[in-house]
Amino acid sequence: MPLNFFVPTIKLLVIAFLLLSVIHVHANSADNTVLIVYQKSQGFSQQLIEQLEVSLPKKGYLVSKMLLKPQQLDLQTINKQSLLIAIGSQATKTLLEANIDTPILSTLIPRHISNSLHAKYPNRKNWSRLLIDQPLDRQFHLITSLLGENKKTGILLGQYTKDLAKPLQDIAVKTSHKINIEEIENSDELTSSLKSLSNKSSVLLTLPDPVIYNKSSIRGILLLAYRNKLPIIGFSQAYVRAGAIAAIYSKPEQISEQINNISTSFFMNNNFEKKEHYPHSFSVALNKNIARSLGIKLPTSKTIIQQIKKAEMQ
Numbered sequence: 001m002p003l004n005f006f007v008p009t010i011k012l013l014v015i016a017f018l019l020l021s022v023i024h025v026h027a028n029s030a031d032n033t034v035l036i037v038y039q040k041s042q043g044f045s046q047q048l049i050e051q052l053e054v055s056l057p058k059k060g061y062l063v064s065k066m067l068l069k070p071q072q073l074d075l076q077t078i079n080k081q082s083l084l085i086a087i088g089s090q091a092t093k094t095l096l097e098a099n100i101d102t103p104i105l106s107t108l109i110p111r112h113i114s115n116s117l118h119a120k121y122p123n124r125k126n127w128s129r130l131l132i133d134q135p136l137d138r139q140f141h142l143i144t145s146l147l148g149e150n151k152k153t154g155i156l157l158g159q160y161t162k163d164l165a166k167p168l169q170d171i172a173v174k175t176s177h178k179i180n181i182e183e184i185e186n187s188d189e190l191t192s193s194l195k196s197l198s199n200k201s202s203v204l205l206t207l208p209d210p211v212i213y214n215k216s217s218i219r220g221i222l223l224l225a226y227r228n229k230l231p232i233i234g235f236s237q238a239y240v241r242a243g244a245i246a247a248i249y250s251k252p253e254q255i256s257e258q259i260n261n262i263s264t265s266f267f268m269n270n271n272f273e274k275k276e277h278y279p280h281s282f283s284v285a286l287n288k289n290i291a292r293s294l295g296i297k298l299p300t301s302k303t304i305i306q307q308i309k310k311a312e313m314q
Contacts, residue, residue, distance in 0.1 A: 033063075034061045035085070048108065105129075105263065110131065110208050114276065144176075146246055152200065154182070154198070
């Protein structure tokens, strides 16, 4: 028979194969059930949940959500899920205490709480965390983009951040910065340590540590720094609104995108590639009024982000 006799048949077979493949993929995706668990749904958390409810189904996953009540934990529903996405520290803690086997991806969780929970549950398998903290080297790249290299950066370390002393020293050398570190044991030492740093530093880098930076201390820290003409690099948008000149943060849609990627990788490999993740995508908040009053002219946030990304690629 001539060759062209078989061409239509071959085309039909190829089309049938492709259709079956698509059906198979969708069937597998439908088997991947994702449960978003939370104990608070307001502000940033609510925005992230709303983002996930839209983005995860686009991947083909069956998505539902559950308000966690420790005394009324619906273990039957939880145990039927392929993956749990825990929003925040309390939701993560509740799930870990329940001693469930369902894989957990935690998000909006601070590094120090991630560390303490990992120490308490060292043998917990199939649990990964997307931290709320930004990478340390990114913070130094931010300072460089704002103020230039070789700045004397002051850093206060407390109970929850003192383990970062050595990594900070290493990254400072790598990024051409000089740092002054003051460690404090309690809030009573805060004022004297901050004054000491103000006398020998040109910028204050804040790191998430509830012993140092909390609702009762933030105003005093900002005022003391401002009087000493010491610009502050914050760790949240709220800190910038309060008086820090700049901060790196990740938006709900940026975190949602990374959760999608981690979830996709998990379902492909039936395991998490990493136990801890730092945010990939980020934004920059600026307080140009405070910066101007300190004699600092800030670049645009777009320029800053471009410079940081370029530095991270080197």
